[in-house]
Amino acid sequence: MSKVNITIDGKPIVCEEGEFILNVARANGIFIPAICYLTRCSPTLACRICLVEADGKQVYACNTKTKEGMNITTTTQNIQTERRAIMEVYDVNHPLQCGVCDQSGECELQNYTLELGVDSQSYSIADVERPIKDWGHLHYDPGLCIVCERCVTVCKDMIGDNSLKTVPRGSDAIAAKFKETMPKDAYAMWNKLNKSVIGLTSGEEMLDCTSCGECAAVCPVGALVDTDFIYTTNAWEQQKIPATCSHCSAGCQLNYEVKHTSVASNEEKIYRTSNEWNYVSLCGAGRYGYDFENRDVEKDETAFNAAVAAFEKADTIRFTSTISNEEALMLQKLKELKGYRLINEEARTFKTFLDNYAAVSGQQLYGGDLKKAHDANFVVSVGTALKSDNPNARYAFNNAIKMNKGAGIYFHPLKDPVIEGIGKGVFTAYHKPLREEAALYLLLDLFGDKEKLPSDVTAYLASFHTLKTITVEETVKEKVVEKVMVKKVNEETGEEEEVEEEKTTMVPKKVSKEVEVDENRLLELLDIDAQAWDDFLDKNLKKKDAFALIAGPDLYTHPNAKNLARLCALVEKYTDFELTMIPPLSNTLGVALICDLDSEAGDYSIGYNTKGDFVLSALGDGDLDMPAMNQQEGTLTSIEKRVNPTNAALPYGGYELGDIANALGLNAKYAIDYTAQLPVEAGFEARDFDSLPNRFENDGTEVRGYALNNVAVATGDEAVEKIDEALALEGENVIYAANPVRQFTAFTMKPHQLNEESGIYLSPAQLTAMGVAAGDTVRVKTAAGEQSLKVVEDNKIDGSVMCVTTFDPNIKTEELFGAYRFATASIHKEG
Amino acid sequence: MSLEQFTDRNVQQHYFKVDIEEYPQTGWDRFKQVVKRGLNGELFVGLWVVMREMIKFDIHTVQYPKEKLPIGPRYRAVHEMQRLFESGTERCIGCGLCEKICISDCIRMDTRIDENSRKEVTEYTINLGRCIFCGYCAEVCPELAIVHGPRYENTSEQREHFILFEDMLTPIDMAIKGEQKEYPGFGAVTPNEDARVKKTPLAY
Numbered sequence A: 001m002s003k004v005n006i007t008i009d010g011k012p013i014v015c016e017e018g019e020f021i022l023n024v025a026r027a028n029g030i031f032i033p034a035i036c037y038l039t040r041c042s043p044t045l046a047c048r049i050c051l052v053e054a055d056g057k058q059v060y061a062c063n064t065k066t067k068e069g070m071n072i073t074t075t076t077q078n079i080q081t082e083r084r085a086i087m088e089v090y091d092v093n094h095p096l097q098c099g100v101c102d103q104s105g106e107c108e109l110q111n112y113t114l115e116l117g118v119d120s121q122s123y124s125i126a127d128v129e130r131p132i133k134d135w136g137h138l139h140y141d142p143g144l145c146i147v148c149e150r151c152v153t154v155c156k157d158m159i160g161d162n163s164l165k166t167v168p169r170g171s172d173a174i175a176a177k178f179k180e181t182m183p184k185d186a187y188a189m190w191n192k193l194n195k196s197v198i199g200l201t202s203g204e205e206m207l208d209c210t211s212c213g214e215c216a217a218v219c220p221v222g223a224l225v226d227t228d229f230i231y232t233t234n235a236w237e238q239q240k241i242p243a244t245c246s247h248c249s250a251g252c253q254l255n256y257e258v259k260h261t262s263v264a265s266n267e268e269k270i271y272r273t274s275n276e277w278n279y280v281s282l283c284g285a286g287r288y289g290y291d292f293e294n295r296d297v298e299k300d301e302t303a304f305n306a307a308v309a310a311f312e313k314a315d316t317i318r319f320t321s322t323i324s325n326e327e328a329l330m331l332q333k334l335k336e337l338k339g340y341r342l343i344n345e346e347a348r349t350f351k352t353f354l355d356n357y358a359a360v361s362g363q364q365l366y367g368g369d370l371k372k373a374h375d376a377n378f379v380v381s382v383g384t385a386l387k388s389d390n391p392n393a394r395y396a397f398n399n400a401i402k403m404n405k406g407a408g409i410y411f412h413p414l415k416d417p418v419i420e421g422i423g424k425g426v427f428t429a430y431h432k433p434l435r436e437e438a439a440l441y442l443l444l445d446l447f448g449d450k451e452k453l454p455s456d457v458t459a460y461l462a463s464f465h466t467l468k469t470i471t472v473e474e475t476v477k478e479k480v481v482e483k484v485m486v487k488k489v490n491e492e493t494g495e496e497e498e499v500e501e502e503k504t505t506m507v508p509k510k511v512s513k514e515v516e517v518d519e520n521r522l523l524e525l526l527d528i529d530a531q532a533w534d535d536f537l538d539k540n541l542k543k544k545d546a547f548a549l550i551a552g553p554d555l556y557t558h559p560n561a562k563n564l565a566r567l568c569a570l571v572e573k574y575t576d577f578e579l580t581m582i583p584p585l586s587n588t589l590g591v592a593l594i595c596d597l598d599s600e601a602g603d604y605s606i607g608y609n610t611k612g613d614f615v616l617s618a619l620g621d622g623d624l625d626m627p628a629m630n631q632q633e634g635t636l637t638s639i640e641k642r643v644n645p646t647n648a649a650l651p652y653g654g655y656e657l658g659d660i661a662n663a664l665g666l667n668a669k670y671a672i673d674y675t676a677q678l679p680v681e682a683g684f685e686a687r688d689f690d691s692l693p694n695r696f697e698n699d700g701t702e703v704r705g706y707a708l709n710n711v712a713v714a715t716g717d718e719a720v721e722k723i724d725e726a727l728a729l730e731g732e733n734v735i736y737a738a739n740p741v742r743q744f745t746a747f748t749m750k751p752h753q754l755n756e757e758s759g760i761y762l763s764p765a766q767l768t769a770m771g772v773a774a775g776d777t778v779r780v781k782t783a784a785g786e787q788s789l790k791v792v793e794d795n796k797i798d799g800s801v802m803c804v805t806t807f808d809p810n811i812k813t814e815e816l817f818g819a820y821r822f823a824t825a826s827i828h829k830e831g
Numbered sequence B: 001m002s003l004e005q006f007t008d009r010n011v012q013q014h015y016f017k018v019d020i021e022e023y024p025q026t027g028w029d030r031f032k033q034v035v036k037r038g039l040n041g042e043l044f045v046g047l048w049v050v051m052r053e054m055i056k057f058d059i060h061t062v063q064y065p066k067e068k069l070p071i072g073p074r075y076r077a078v079h080e081m082q083r084l085f086e087s088g089t090e091r092c093i094g095c096g097l098c099e100k101i102c103i104s105d106c107i108r109m110d111t112r113i114d115e116n117s118r119k120e121v122t123e124y125t126i127n128l129g130r131c132i133f134c135g136y137c138a139e140v141c142p143e144l145a146i147v148h149g150p151r152y153e154n155t156s157e158q159r160e161h162f163i164l165f166e167d168m169l170t171p172i173d174m175a176i177k178g179e180q181k182e183y184p185g186f187g188a189v190t191p192n193e194d195a196r197v198k199k200t201p202l203a204y
């Protein structure tokens, strides 16, 4: 990519070559009307309102790429006429009498109608019946739909579900008189619009998707609305509180939209969340899981005194990753003051992994981020159930493949129909659990710079290859000429006679060929079919220049985690892959950097949002109440290596961790007084909370908090262990500690719209194979322990691995596993 | 008085002078005026009129609160909630514009989706203790649902009693009998509305 000079409306602009005109204009503060285009998704040309003139030719700004010297005019007489006609068409049978529409003024149809000064209507067509659809968590009113296809586009290009498509509307044809008289683009756009409405790809009555709600968020009108929100309040009544989602490590930017509960109650309530959908896409947990606050808490002095006494007595503090950086720092300071042991296993293992990685890579943190994954054209994921571990990583994986003519490899033991649904660009390598090292070695083998790689690694990689002569059967088409007798009418005599004719046919024929092939035993270790693999690489490795690797939580608890971490560093160092690691939970990365964590607990522990002898809980079930993340201000560290600020959306009346810290000898009025004290040596900056922004620029630049400094660390050697080939989980029943999409922790269990059940998730095929039905209880036994779990049907997993949820603290599924996320189990139906 | 006269805001300048005698100019003139008025017994004329009318029992004083003067249609007193004439259903569609525009932020409402997929207003209140009777709510209402009625007194033991939706809503029997008066004041349809609206073409 190189920089080019263009002019838009006389303004000279320097931009990347090949960027869309619309994006360049937006980044430079020039307004071009556009309805159907979504940044980061492909242009659909549904609205055609983005017409501009480029070098004297009328083009669409959303799909025309910039070239050196391009001269662009955003409005001409003709374009203005087209645009006005387009808006008139949109207003046909949608007459802007918007009394109860849930868009309540945040409507692009209204805006553009006004912007283009549409004050009369020239077109008309008889409307057809378009009944309202109840799609479960979404409500679709085709009567309001302008068929911009943004919902379809975002679901396909960003989310990767492909759950929506256009279906026939069944309306009359547009009257001929309009075709002749109306502007050309307006007619073309109307013609398309008039033929379709939105329907479900599955053809079913109910939407069965990963329920992110992005489609409703991007809808420019009130056609697609969250069912739970319909008619509850107007957009303008709500106060938007900028925040950071605290459910997973993606740390998405979102707004909590807050208003009083009702006429009778002044108490603040969150009605919904909204996001800058052009630049960040939420998952269902962020979108619908907003009401996890700890309600109706008052200062309970007895409980507070008991808490302080418990802290005086305690020698251990257990806590989770749903905690702000500031709170983590308070705990660290308390540790320094009182000598507590700090226990947070996921953060400790992650930290160990990072340290092992750093010892080879020379930097504390992975070099990539999800932004780079979005921009890559070859993405690989290892060791993570992408869609549930970090939905945004999944979006990046999908988006890179869809938008950049990209390809991806998904290494994971759990078969995932959603990932497969991304399409031909993705290769799914369903290997046995514990074989993740082989996947990383395979990447080194394929992409590594063999010259520079440590020689023993190169030698080890070479040891997997054998040249073999094999006989392949090929089908070739052979030309066969045969003579056939055909009956023909003699034109002269008019009689039928037999004549001999030559007929050529192509007959498939099998031939055997001797070919020399390179056999790679790494493929065998990963259960990859060599033929399919070669075909995939043949097709998909061409013209790839931006590589991204997403490594996930399976690796951190792997028995050979240390080796995996070092291998990750080698991949990053000796291949073109940009490496991103998924922190296991919300603020695991922040905790790992701030706290000095211990592995052994003492005798008396305080549990913060987890079990302990004295429990502080934001879930409302402990000995002393704490504010939930939507009632706190503070910062969270995300996968993007960013420190993002979040604000309190709801009031909280009780004691906070800071109060306890103060009683124990620290001194700070607010939690955010600690923001500037976050450890600089770990990459944080000494910046005040109030100086941290939380927004996106028009060109998509993320202006949120600040980016962590990737601190350099001393390196040692680059030695890595060989694959322990004996290591592989096999057996009838392999279980995997993974949550359904939209569930992460007890905090995602609480919101009223997130109703996923806890238990053991089985695919429909597994249900049949095991002779159990959804709702049954099964006894799951592993080497580590046993549990009775409820069976839940899940059509978004497949294959032999079953998922055991971890989000529900009421069932102790962690007792089934060792450290690693996979285990073999015996499963029997109960009762 | 018809509505046309109210909405015709081009007040014509038909002024005429009241016949007033010359004002006294000098001190002497003023003295003469006082003496003249003091001595000619005008006082008793007035007293006699009072006596006479008292005896006739033909009293023109409005007997408030038993009697009330008719009030101009543009007077903005306590709100009323209108119903549809034919069906008697409430006119309010719950759009929330009155709540938004209210300058003293004294309207609140709760809405939900009902069984027929329509927006339903479940609670609606105006805090009349805070209302400044500006009329914006009536003017903005797209359904002519909220209007100002002629009731200008508020007495109650509780402020909360001023704000009940049921009290503002036209009683259903009145609506069905057609006794509900269309509101001619703020926000009402202007007489020349038809001429001003551009018609949308229809393909039926």
Ligand code: SF4
Pocket: A144, A145, A146, A147, A148, A149, A150, A151, A152, A198, A215, A218, A219, A220, A221, A223, A224
């Ligand atoms: S539902 Fe909304 S986003 Fe989807 S096509 Fe219709 S108007 Fe566009």
Ligand code: SF4
Pocket: A151, A154, A155, A159, A161, A162, A163, A164, A207, A209, A210, A211, A212, A213, A214, A215, A216
């Ligand atoms: S909710 Fe998300 S996954 Fe489901 S249809 Fe909408 S965009 Fe697609």
Ligand code: SF4
Pocket: A245, A246, A247, A248, A249, A250, A251, A252, A281, A282, A283, A284, A285, A286, A287, A390, A391, A392
């Ligand atoms: S749960 Fe994660 S992916 Fe979903 S909205 Fe929150 S931060 Fe984003």
Ligand code: SF4
Pocket: B101, B102, B103, B104, B105, B106, B107, B126, B130, B131, B132, B133, B134, B135, B136, B137, B138
């Ligand atoms: S009259 Fe004015 S102050 Fe009173 S409720 Fe209506 S808008 Fe509010």
Ligand code: SF4
Pocket: B091, B092, B093, B094, B095, B096, B097, B098, B099, B137, B140, B141, B142, B143, B144, B145, B146
């Ligand atoms: S403006 Fe009128 S229709 Fe809208 S909510 Fe108020 S009273 Fe109801």
Ligand code: FES
Pocket: A033, A034, A035, A036, A037, A043, A044, A045, A046, A047, A048, A049, A050, A051, A060, A061, A062, A063
């Ligand atoms: S935005 Fe370009 S065609 Fe719609």
